[in-house]
Amino acid sequence: MNFCSHCAGRVSLRIPPGDRLPRFVCEACGTVHYENPRIVAGCIPEWEGRVLLCRRAIEPRRGLWTLPAGFMEKGESADEAAARETFEEAQARVEVLGLYTLYNLPHISQVYLMYRARLLDGVFAAGEETLEADLFDESMVPWDDIAFPTVRETLMHFFADRRRGRFDVRTGTIGPAPWQRPPAP
Amino acid sequence: MNFCSHCAGRVSLRIPPGDRLPRFVCEACGTVHYENPRIVAGCIPEWEGRVLLCRRAIEPRRGLWTLPAGFMEKGESADEAAARETFEEAQARVEVLGLYTLYNLPHISQVYLMYRARLLDGVFAAGEETLEADLFDESMVPWDDIAFPTVRETLMHFFADRRRGRFDVRTGTIGPAPWQRPPAP
Numbered sequence A, B: 001m002n003f004c005s006h007c008a009g010r011v012s013l014r015i016p017p018g019d020r021l022p023r024f025v026c027e028a029c030g031t032v033h034y035e036n037p038r039i040v041a042g043c044i045p046e047w048e049g050r051v052l053l054c055r056r057a058i059e060p061r062r063g064l065w066t067l068p069a070g071f072m073e074k075g076e077s078a079d080e081a082a083a084r085e086t087f088e089e090a091q092a093r094v095e096v097l098g099l100y101t102l103y104n105l106p107h108i109s110q111v112y113l114m115y116r117a118r119l120l121d122g123v124f125a126a127g128e129e130t131l132e133a134d135l136f137d138e139s140m141v142p143w144d145d146i147a148f149p150t151v152r153e154t155l156m157h158f159f160a161d162r163r164r165g166r167f168d169v170r171t172g173t174i175g176p177a178p179w180q181r182p183p184a185p
């Protein structure tokens, strides 16, 4: 951030009076520009016992498999965001059944909210950011080609909890993946 | 938003190619400025069966009672944010026990994440944004002077679930409070 989005004045990074953290503060009009973590909302969409996964057509992690998920928008709820992303990425209409996992990713200031869901009619197709979408039995999940640790964790818990017959909400904090860590010095 | 925070160019509100929603796009450098919902994280801090509430020293809802909560910062997890806000607003150190409620407030683009917690040592005091802090038995909660619907809902569920002896995560979407709605035409 270089300039104030309100008045185009220069901003500088400093701790405003009464605050604890450095913020971008406008030197002209005094506006404090806060930055906040972002929510990624997605689904574990089920159809006849199988789970719908998408192969990513975009970076990061192009070519790898993920659950449909994306940034929550202003004016919607997290479950609406999860259903919207499922339609955008996998062209699938779902009923959202309930919150299932909350993962913090503090190194990239994201919070993942993943919801259990069921396809309404079994229809799906690759959306614009997806190379292909497909339904997987637990035994067919491409575990070595899952795009993100949050998705791997969510899927592993999901199948275990489904066998157990009970889905409690699971939460956790996940650090950088190997491909996100800086190389050793 | 009037100007680009990157180059100080004028921004205009339009739908970028491949997008679905209007965004602030810089007419000079093309940067798309996304806006996202914000997370409010807080605690239901318990000590010897009583719950710690704070009377707000700031607007909105100055003078009314709330659970300690505030905006999550970049680089922290939601449970860390909940504990930090509890210390800032009520000078109380807590152990966070688990996620308890998730409430969507789409009309103001916020997601509330409230955690069960217990005071480590029973010590508390009013923080800078708090007029007074106090511990309340269920029968003493000032129900008519609770600041926010999210806090009221969280507290009502909390006491019911505590009697029941089981705390499942509760989620929901809450619309504008009466004092947030525009006056009837």
Ligand SMILES: [Zn+2]
Residues within 6 Å of the ligand: A004, A005, A006, A007, A008, A009, A026, A027, A028, A029, A030, A031
């Ligand atoms: Zn300014």
Ligand SMILES: [Zn+2]
Residues within 6 Å of the ligand: B004, B005, B006, B007, B008, B009, B026, B027, B028, B029, B030, B031
């Ligand atoms: Zn620009």
